[in-house]
Amino acid sequence: MQDQLKLQRAALADFGLFAFRCDDVDELLHRATELVSEALDVPLVKVLEHWPDRGEMLIRAGVNWQPGVVGHETFGDDVRSPGGYALRCDEPVVSPDLDVENRFEMPEVLRRHGVRSMVNVVIAGEGPAYGVLEVDAQQPRGFTEDDVAFLRSYANLLAAAIERVRVHEELRRSAREQGILARELGHRVRNLLSLVRALASRTSAQGRTAEEFRTAFIDRLQALSTAESLVFESNRERTDPLVLAEEVLAPHRQEDAGSISIEGSSVDLSARQARMFGLALHELATNAAKYGALSVAGGKVSLGWDLEAQKGARKRLSMTWQESDGPEITPPQLKGFGTRLLEDVVARELNGEAKLAYRAQGLNYTLSFTVDG
Amino acid sequence: MIDNKDGNLSGRRVLVVEDEHLIAMDVQDILEGWGCTVMGPVASAAAALELIEGDLPDAAVLDVNLNGGTSEPVAEALRNGKCPFLVMTAYNASHLFGALAGAPLLNKPVDETKLRQELSALLADTASDRCSGT
Structure with a gap:
């Protein structure tokens, strides 16, 4: 048990550093799922990104899923899906045995992967939540309070990192646009100065x-x-x-x-x-x-x-x-x-x-x- | 090298390619003030190519952007004819491409002193050989 805690603490520290340096959301999310998988000794981990306009949650990143799942599979964002349920509850949702779970339905993808127990925690966003971090075990498992606390800390760290990358991208894009505008303005000014020069030199000084x-x-x-x-x-x-x-x-x-x-x-x-x-x-x-x-x-x-x-x-x-x-x-x-x-x-x-x-x-x-x- | 060291431009034929007519007129008047004979000014690459076909100038002053087109084809023809040219533009050297790349660059608005220096240097470099319309 002590070892598990140490592993979790190390995972948080490692990810904190990684997130601080990483500028790519996909890389960030992928690394996050890898570290969680190791720290909790759970094979299947994924990040669901919430798309409110479509009423969907996309499996944006994950480890150990069959090909064609990550980046493609989506769930509804309503209370009938595990992720949607967690999103609406806005608190960690633990399902130690999915055979007796009756709060939400089991998506086909999870059934196919033999998922038997899970924890879902919300990844916060600047406004609405970014999505859900989901941990899936292939046997019934009573996740401890420590496990859940670890996942909450982890999801919060992830939320901050995602926001940081988003703001960075926004700033870079805006700086690029400003640069282009400034250069265009520079050309315009030079052309105008040329016209002014031409007007000055063509305006006759003779007899005046x-x-x-x-x-x-x-x-x-x-x-x-x-x-x-x-x-x-x-x-x-x-x-x-x-x-x-x-x-x-x-x-x-x-x-x-x-x-x-x-x-x-x-x-x-x-x-x-x-x-x-x-x-x-x-x-x-x-x-x-x-x-x-x-x-x-x-x-x-x-x-x-x-x-x-x-x-x-x-x-x-x-x-x-x-x-x-x-x-x-x-x-x-x-x-x-x-x-x-x-x-x-x-x-x-x-x-x-x-x-x-x-x-x-x-x-x-x-x-x-x-x-x- | 003959007499161009001091910037004696008198009698030299200089092509002017510039799409803003007021600016073209300005450059034309400056060049004529130094005794040059101006070919053009023309506002497009096509008009410039037609003008210099079989009748190359001694040197040329090229604007880069011409109403959506560029003067690059003119630069190429001039290079093929071993005729020196300089570029006068509101853009910087990184915008010079193809045959325009590497040409002496003068920023707009035109600085008469620099134009005279650059033009004299171009003509001095080539004064001993070619490029007299043959």
Whole structure:
């Protein structure tokens, strides 16, 4: 008897150390059943994992079972199965002789293995119980209080170890995801910085004072930043051209809200499309304020777009910026960055078409590109 | 080695492959400022391959990710033609694969001083032989 106790104490100590180092639940459970089998001198030991959604208990780990049992066989989690009964009682259930057991039914698997007596103890969980540790002997056996106490200690140790592994896995997964997100964010920042650099170096310093250059650059940066914030703030990395247009053009509508009319349907723009759409509108408005309709009182701008259904969920967005009641305009002698941006960059970036026309009525700009819907 | 030690890039033909047009334009203007002749910029591997078929540049500046594709096929064609290139990307060296692996890498945003140094070094290494469009 003394030897048995020593063996049990050693098993607890061994498993404690093993559990502390092990990061794999299956390995953990398997080792647990092996040690219990030795310590109690019982051939058949198993861990039943409770799956409440299915109303089942799975033989997740075990020793000395026939092939095809561990990892496959399940029992109902109701009171008619030994494991289910222990789970509901929430205390150790000892059956010294299954021939006279009438609290629950004997599953076929256990009958096949010649099980005649058993002890079931609950393995606790963070919330509901994880499952049951079950010890099966092939002859009637009166398990002692010490045996049961040993199994309870053991099951509690196991519960703590399972929880530890689960938390570890959770932390690792979350760290991995964070790492991926951080790297993606890094690329995004570098790309944005490249765009900012390009805007700074393309914004002409010629014939401008430092203040004028600063204003021209910062205003462009603001348009880019507006588009980026709208996209970034949405959960879907998308934004609506209507919202974008209103934000980008807001500074130009302050004095006279009626100077720019905006009419268009909502649709999803990607980050890249939003940047270009925002930059284009900014260039148009700035240009209008300097030379076009917005440079005089009573001048008007009408901005609008249509969406035409295309293949799949795709749509063609056709936008028109039309100025009227402004001063007489003439095409610029030299194509500045603003013009290049409107005619060339925007069209290429959006894989669409863009056209600037200096009409007698006022400046006309059309832009069309495909959106995913 | 001829005259590229000091970074004299004048008259050199440089292919630019970059899918963000604003950034491409920036690189183009920088290169033209040094007197280079820019081939492109092009935004896809297919367009780049078409452009350099039978008419290799003296050097190339490649972005890696191109609208879902990559510039790896261009890197391969350039290696086959013994034409030097450098990679300019928002990613790090571990993302360079295939023919892109081992190429000099410049991080975005472009640093003009480094670009000039790297490009001069590339051209100096190959100035004595090949790669003049033949």
